[in-house]
Amino acid sequence: MMSADMSAASCLLSEDQFLCSICLDDFTDPVSTPCGHNFCKNCISKHWDISDRCQCPVCKKVFETRPELHINTFISDVVSQFRHETQQKSTSSSSSEQQAAKPGEVPCDICTGTKLKALKSCLVCLASYCQTHLEPHLTASCLKRHQLIDPEENLESRMCMKHDKPLELFCKTDQTCVCMLCSVIDYKTHEFAPLREECEGKKAELGKTEAKIQQMIQKRRLKIQEIKESVKMSKDAADREKAEGVQVFTTLKKTLRRRQNELIKEIEEKQETTEKQAEGFIKDLEQEFSELMRWSSSHALKITSTSSKASHP
Incomplete structure (x- = not known):
């Protein structure tokens, strides 16, 4: 009977009513304050430990x-039942839509x-959420004021190491990020600006x-292209x-070779003409020489004969 009552109660309540407003997760060992x-239990205890x-x-x-806190067993049982039903629904409805985080993804x-x-x-909660677990930040009025950013690891770096508060301001004097308490x-005496505003300015x-x-x-x-084109044109x-x-x-070589051949041919033709003329001269001289020899021989015989007659009268 108790289980049926809890199931009915869980159906009447919305999901954000089962979330701790500090860790934004399902209640673990839920306790109720006097208000x-x-x-x-761990969240509210730590919160009071670091608060004044x-x-x-x-x-x-x-x-x-400081109030003495006791675990609310009814809420704990309802949360357990609700968590079981929610996990079954989210497993069947969102497993096909959402993807498991791959290496390098948040x-x-x-x-x-x-x-x-x-x-x-979330910069306030210092946690990253999938589509299912992000829903409270989009629907719960107390969570809508939280600052959401694109998924990012090491969100602790967004917290002030000294005061454990979100780094919401930018100190223009020291050029560093600080929290409200800083x-x-x-x-x-330093000059400050909202971190988001300064970030937008830096982005601009x-x-x-x-x-x-x-x-x-x-x-x-363009200059490189011009130089390349100039080199190509050159x-x-x-x-x-x-x-x-x-x-x-x-x-020029063909002309010189042709002129050389013509010159050689011209010289050879002149030489051939000279040789033919010389041969003609030599032939004429030899003929004259032969005639002179004959003439000389005939006159020599005549002189010899005359001399012989003169010596024998």
Whole structure:
């Protein structure tokens, strides 16, 4: 009978009513404060341990003496039943829609077993949530004020190491991120700006710088392209000049070779003409020489005969 009552009670309550407003997870060892609000026993104890006074995190009621906390067994049983039903529903409905976190991706801090891929991280809770566990931040009025960012690991780096508060301000004097208590206690005379506003300003400056860098990169790309085209044009011109030079010298060589052949032929023809003329002269001279020899011989015989007659009268 008790189980049926708890099941009916869990069906009438919404999911955010089973979440601790400090850790934003299902109640673990739920306890109730005198003002009627419920928390995990460990969460509210730690909260009061680091606080200057005992105050309810929800309604801000201050207790003069620290209340003695006892586990609320009814809420604990209802939460257990609700958790079981919720896990069954979420396993059947969201397993096909949501993906398990892959290496390099931020996993959900709330998922048990297979860690699903986180969609958002909360700077107030310092936790990352998948689609299912992010729902309270989108529906619960007390959680809607929390600052959500894209999934990010090491959210502890967003907390002030000294005061254990979110780093919500940017100290322009020291150029560093600080929490609200830092601005009040440690940096009273410094100049501050909301971290989100300063981040947006830095992003805008980086955007302008990036635009300038991209323009410089584009100019240099164009300059490189111009130089490459100039080198290509110079190479093409050099190739043309070489081709024209080779053609000129080839034509010149052909002309010189032809002229050489013509000169040799002309010299040979002159030599042949000279040789023929010499042969004609030699032939004429030899003929004259023969005639002179005959003439000389005939006159010599006549002189000899005359001399003989003169010696014998």
